[in-house]
Amino acid sequence: MVNKNLTEYYGSLSHLDNESWELYRSLELAKELTAGETLAKLGDEHPEIVALCADLGKPTRLIDFGNKYPDRFFNFGLAEKNMVTAAAGLATTGKIPFVATYASFLGLLCAEQIRTAVAYPNLKVRLIGTHTGIAMGYYGSSHHATEDISIVRSMANMTVISPCDGTSLADLIEESVKTYDGPIYFRVSRGREDSVYKNRNIKSKIGRANVLRDGNDIAIIACGVTVQWALEAAEILAAEGIQAKIIDMHTIKPIDVDCILQTAKEVGNIVTVEEHNIMGGLGSAVAEILMENGAHCKFKRHGLNDEYSIIGKPYYLYGYYKLDGKGIAEVAKKQL
Amino acid sequence: MSTQTESKILLINEKAKMSRIETVRLIEKAGSGHYGSSFSSSEIFATLYYHVMNFDAKNPKWPDRDRFVMGKGHAAVGLYPILQDLGFYSKELLDTYVSLGSPFGDHPDMNKIPGIDFSSGSIGHGLSVCVGMSLGARIDGKKYRSFCLMGDGELHEGQVWEAAMSAANFKLGNLVAICDNNKVTVDGVISEMMSIYPIREKFEAFGWRVVEVDGHDVKALIEVFDSLPDVDSEVPTLIIADTLSGKGVSWMEKGYEWHVANLAPVDIERAIKEIEEME
Numbered sequence: 088m089v090n091k092n093l094t095e096y097y098g099s100l101s102h103l104d105n106e107s108w109e110l111y112r113s114l115e116l117a118k119e120l121t122a123g124e125t126l127a128k129l130g131d132e133h134p135e136i137v138a139l140c141a142d143l144g145k146p147t148r149l150i151d152f153g154n155k156y157p158d159r160f161f162n163f164g165l166a167e168k169n170m171v172t173a174a175a176g177l178a179t180t181g182k183i184p185f186v187a188t189y190a191s192f193l194g195l196l197c198a199e200q201i202r203t204a205v206a207y208p209n210l211k212v213r214l215i216g217t218h219t220g221i222a223m224g225y226y227g228s229s230h231h232a233t234e235d236i237s238i239v240r241s242m243a244n245m246t247v248i249s250p251c252d253g254t255s256l257a258d259l260i261e262e263s264v265k266t267y268d269g270p271i272y273f274r275v276s277r278g279r280e281d282s283v284y285k286n287r288n289i290k291s292k293i294g295r296a297n298v299l300r301d302g303n304d305i306a307i308i309a310c311g312v313t314v315q316w317a318l319e320a321a322e323i324l325a326a327e328g329i330q331a332k333i334i335d336m337h338t339i340k341p342i343d344v345d346c347i348l349q350t351a352k353e354v355g356n357i358v359t360v361e362e363h364n365i366m367g368g369l370g371s372a373v374a375e376i377l378m379e380n381g382a383h384c385k386f387k388r389h390g391l392n393d394e395y396s397i398i399g400k401p402y403y404l405y406g407y408y409k410l411d412g413k414g415i416a417e418v419a420k421k422q423l
Numbered sequence: 424m425s426t427q428t429e430s431k432i433l434l435i436n437e438k439a440k441m442s443r444i445e446t447v448r449l450i451e452k453a454g455s456g457h458y459g460s461s462f463s464s465s466e467i468f469a470t471l472y473y474h475v476m477n478f479d480a481k482n483p484k485w486p487d488r489d490r491f492v493m494g495k496g497h498a499a500v501g502l503y504p505i506l507q508d509l510g511f512y513s514k515e516l517l518d519t520y521v522s523l524g525s526p527f528g529d530h531p532d533m534n535k536i537p538g539i540d541f542s543s544g545s546i547g548h549g550l551s552v553c554v555g556m557s558l559g560a561r562i563d564g565k566k567y568r569s570f571c572l573m574g575d576g577e578l579h580e581g582q583v584w585e586a587a588m589s590a591a592n593f594k595l596g597n598l599v600a601i602c603d604n605n606k607v608t609v610d611g612v613i614s615e616m617m618s619i620y621p622i623r624e625k626f627e628a629f630g631w632r633v634v635e636v637d638g639h640d641v642k643a644l645i646e647v648f649d650s651l652p653d654v655d656s657e658v659p660t661l662i663i664a665d666t667l668s669g670k671g672v673s674w675m676e677k678g679y680e681w682h683v684a685n686l687a688p689v690d691i692e693r694a695i696k697e698i699e700e701m702e
Contacts, residue, residue: 137562158562161558161593164589164592166585166589168581168582169551169554169582169585169586169589172548172551172554172555172586173555174555175541175551175555176492176551176553176556176557176558176559176569177556177559178555179533179540179541179555179559180556182559182562200582203544203545203548204542204548204551208541209534
């Protein structure tokens, strides 16, 4: 396909049913992938912002920045390792590079470049791994990332953030430009998730967990896309008279220690939820804090149990792995 | 040749010798080190730092300085004495080389050593870093160049070719790569293990301007660097520097085995004598 007149192109497709869609139109569904849009808003005030993609500028919606600032937007093609390392070079010249691609090709494929060229020199590079966890559904394990939290959180200097929606991502990106130093790995889903914060007057701040619902029977600490389902689970549990405290632990490193210890003390029963291998992810991070502080409480890590996901459409998979509202409620009840 | 150029060549050759002798001295402190690959780069280091590059030793982070990134970070022991000689840090500090908590390790750390523009050690990253630095210069309209010293073995790394493709695609005429073509790696001779040849044709096919030079001939190196296209030009340059691993020490020139090595005191004396007698 060569460059084309989009109006003419869409006109030529007018005979197709409305349910049919192609790549460009699918982007409209990714409404929670707000990184590009947020950066476009900040672009004038912060000329140091630049954006890098690897042939996934459109699916990651980083293109929303590129459309406004084409001279500060670089498409590296399918060459992620070069992109990440070049971002490090750009950061040494005073730029704040935002790098976005699918998490499987960022946190996993580029782990060494992230460690050696970004984290070790402690550079202000922002990595955005999209379509993380099992969000790519039937694309299969090559396109899943259920190890990325574990990998990047073991890198010194690295901040790890897994926001649950576009509103939260926008808050955290803005803070990361204005007042936060050092490298950050953002872990986000594919943008089609429900908005959690749209109708909540709660700001997201790096390193501070958000308590979205109070409850004393059990606490569910979630991150990323599972936060919306933890809230659903709380509704299901409430209907049965069980009050669940729901915590959005968007920042996994540095983790909100006070929130975890206070929850352990007040609720005494914690389930962590993540679309990640239970080894090394959010659950492990919370467990480390509980153990090292001698907190006594019931505790369970819920996620993928050291396995590669089966094939399926994303939302069926979330159901299969009990990561949807019904599944999380079930897991929580067993824990009571 | 002008008298000025002749004295410049003499100076650079002296500094290259100094780098080699100091390398021997520093490696003695460590107990082992990269002789072969440092000695193959000595004249390249000295020509860049005593003739080509713009920098300010008193202001190492000067935003308009030329950048130097070592793809082959393991040769840093040959660069450290030059930066010291130029006033980036004291001899006393350099003498802490590899001691507990020293800024100076076998591979350079940009956050610990003044004058080091990027931390390196993982072979294959350097050219990508320079792509980023050169893009930064372009965005800001700055006139500095980014120089990347790669080993020839480094060309085995796939990332080098990703970077080569992008440098040409982004029209980075402000990027200069130097390939220290010493023909050997840890395990042996490149042509026998995993061929990277022909280097020139490969880079030309990737859209680069390529020049070849004797990497130990300072006069030739000066001519090549003096003939670089304008910094605003659009084609990146690769300089293939024909070199000898272990250059300056007869027994090291004979085999790849001196990539990493150690010398007993009596052989240190022999090595230094040979280096001092280099023409």
